[in-house]
Amino acid sequence: MKILGIESSADETAAAVVEDGNVLLSSVIASSLDLHTVYGGIVPEIAARSHIEVIIPVIEQALADAKSTWEQIDAIAVTQGPGLIGSLLIGVLTARTLAIAKDKPLFPVNHVLAHTYANFITGTPLPGYQLNKAAPEFPFLTLIVSGGHSQIMLYKSHKNYNILGQTRDDAVGEAFDKVAKILGLPYPGGPSIDLAAKTGDPQAIKLPKAKLDNSYDFSFSGLKTATLRAAQELVGKDYTFPSYELPKVLTAGQKADLAASFQKTAVETLADAMVRAESEFLPKAVLLAGGVAANQSLRNELKSRLKTPLLCPDIKLCTDNAAMIAAAAFYGHKQPADPYKLEVIPNLN
Ligand code: KG4
């Protein structure tokens, strides 16, 4: 079964063809990231306009790369939410129109759950992918860490899963983005912090880890504020010193130390929770997913502390892509949606 996946929940316009939920035949991603960088974050209106411009060429490229004609496509899967309403609308309306015009079943997909399914892609004729050797066995735990979400899920089967914990405030990717902004590092903050941290000392600044009773919930807003206070202190100022002045007065070395210390604390917080969940639920595998899963220090920390095998998608399948949408539809689909009625759900749980 060949599914064409379509993803447009944020600033990436993506289309992919995946066969039987595990063979990646194509994955095309056009990002409007460059247009947002000057603003330090995604501007929803710009993202939506960009999706309109590129979505049809992206889909055509995905079909061409997969050497597939429309006749060979069995179904269309599209991100229904959560995400930016204007962005989601472009993907969903395009998918609805194509489902009607090409007479294909249409499957709505939850973007956050779909991140897990990047780990089910185990084969591809395409060059340059490092994929898991086999599909994860149940039960497994997933740590989904992105710009909008930080949650631990327990999957007993494709249809039987629950959230063990989630962030009570900022998502971890959001914390990376905000700390990068404080340090004057370019957006998106995750890769910038990751890079700056390589030359910094992770022990230089002691930052607090949030302790939330015995739950699996996270909190990252305190860590972000503690990093801001540490930066103000490093330049000899107090909490009244404006954060937008900090990039000018911090030295490159101080920025690197702050980035490394923040990253170490964020990574340890996530790893502490996963180690605890592993010993309580005894999974057969632990999966990493979402944009922050691209972080090498998070991968290393989990690999060295977990007893269970750690599965990570290829870096290109960690950040937003449509292959995960097509794979998620294959394994989790229920009844196809009515292409005349499918609505976006920006705050989909
Ligand atoms: O999954 P994703 O592409 O979009 C959402 O669904 O949010 O994740 C984007 C997030 C951003 O916050 C970005 O800063 C973060 O993933 N990210 C990283 C890295 N690469 C991307 N965070 C830490 N280290 C990285 N190498």
Ligand code: ZN
């Ligand atoms: Zn995402």
